[in-house]
Amino acid sequence: MIGYFRRNHFVPVPEVSSLAELNEMVEQWDRQDDARRIGSRPKTVAEYFAIEQPLLMPLPEEPFETGRLFTPRVDR
Numbered sequence: 001m002i003g004y005f006r007r008n009h010f011v012p013v014p015e016v017s018s019l020a021e022l023n024e025m026v027e028q029w030d031r032q033d034d035a036r037r038i039g040s041r042p043k044t045v046a047e048y049f050a051i052e053q054p055l056l057m058p059l060p061e062e063p064f065e066t067g068r069l070f071t072p073r074v075d076r
Contacts, residue, residue: 034046
């Protein structure tokens with residue numbers, strides 16, 4: 001889903017004047033994708049997500065760092 005969304009909405013990179021404008025565009029695209037059908041499947045993306053949502057586990061309460069910070073030394 002993420003690759004599809006990126007390829008179809010962020011290529012080429014949209015020109016916006018603010019982060020708020022970009023967030024508004026993303027919300028609109030997300031609503032449009034909820035109504036989309038994949039191939040000849042009988043249900044929309046939103047209908048399939050409604051079926052899957054109760055099966056998802058809640059997010060963990062404690063934060064989880066997903067990256068590492070390095071300070072490498074660079075010379076010629």
